[in-house]
Structures are given as structure tokens and as C-alpha cells.
Amino acid sequence: MKVGGAPGAGGLAPLTRVASYVPTAFGVGASTKDLQSTSRYNTYVRPGLPPGPIGNPGADAIEAALRPATGPWLFFVVTDPEKGVTKFAASEREFFKLVRERKKHG
Incomplete structure (x- = not known):
């Protein structure tokens, strides 16, 4: 996804992590x-970026x-939310493999 663009129709950028900041949401998923x-933070139904920050990054996040x-x-x-394991993928095929792995953890 390029800056200013979005993968979905209508300029939507469906980011589950951002949707998790909806006031009633808690945890890794939405x-x-x-x-x-x-x-206004639900990027699944609202185009563009959320209206403001969704979190306060720590020193490690800023350094990264x-x-x-x-x-x-x-x-x-996040393939194992209980253990805090996050894995990265370079292709859509790898991404879907990680999604299947995530689903094994509930």
C-alpha cells in the first residue's frame, strides 16, 4: 500500500489493528x-487515515x-497473541500462510 493510496475500493485501508482502537475493542483482533x-477509527468503513493518533509508541518502537x-x-x-509472536511476510502467499497459522491459535 502506498502512502495516500489504499488497497481497497473507495480509498479504504482495512487495518485490523486500527479498527481495534474502536472504543469497545480490546485485544489483538477486531x-x-x-x-x-x-x-471514525474504523478504516474498514471509512476512507483515509484515522482522525488522530491511535497509540503512544515506546522507545523501542521509535528506534525501530x-x-x-x-x-x-x-x-x-500476530501469529500467537498469547505469546506475543509476530511474523513478517514478503508476499501475499506468505501472508495467507501466516493468517492460517494465526487461526490455529484462536
Whole structure:
């Protein structure tokens, strides 16, 4: 996804992590109800970016943004939320493999 663009129709950028900031949502994923919310933070139904910050990054996150690891990754999936395991993929095929792995963890 390029800056200013979106993969979906109508300028939607369906980001589950952002949808998780809907006031009733908690945890790693977003429920069907969350994804249908009219919240201004629900990027599944509202085009463009959310109206403001969705979090306050810590020092490690800022350092990672300033000096990212070298690699071809385009996607990330929290494959094991209980253990906090996040894996990265460079292709859509790899991404869907990680999604299947995630579904094994509930």
C-alpha cells in the first residue's frame, strides 16, 4: 500500500489493528461488530487515515521506525497473541500462510 493510496475500493485501508482502537475493542483482533462500527477509527468503513493518533509508541518502537531492519517484508501477522509472536511476510502467499497459522491459535 502506498502512502495516500489504499488497497481497497473507495480509498479504504482495512487495518485490523486500527479498527481495534474502536472504543469497545480490546485485544489483538477486531470482532465483526468492531469492523461494522461507525467509529471514525474504523478504516474498514471509512476512507483515509484515522482522525488522530491511535497509540503512544515506546522507545523501542521509535528506534525501530528510525532504523528499520533490512528486508523485503510487506505484511505482518500476530501469529500467537498469547505469546506475543509476530511474523513478517514478503508476499501475499506468505501472508495467507501466516493468517492460517494465526487461526490455529484462536
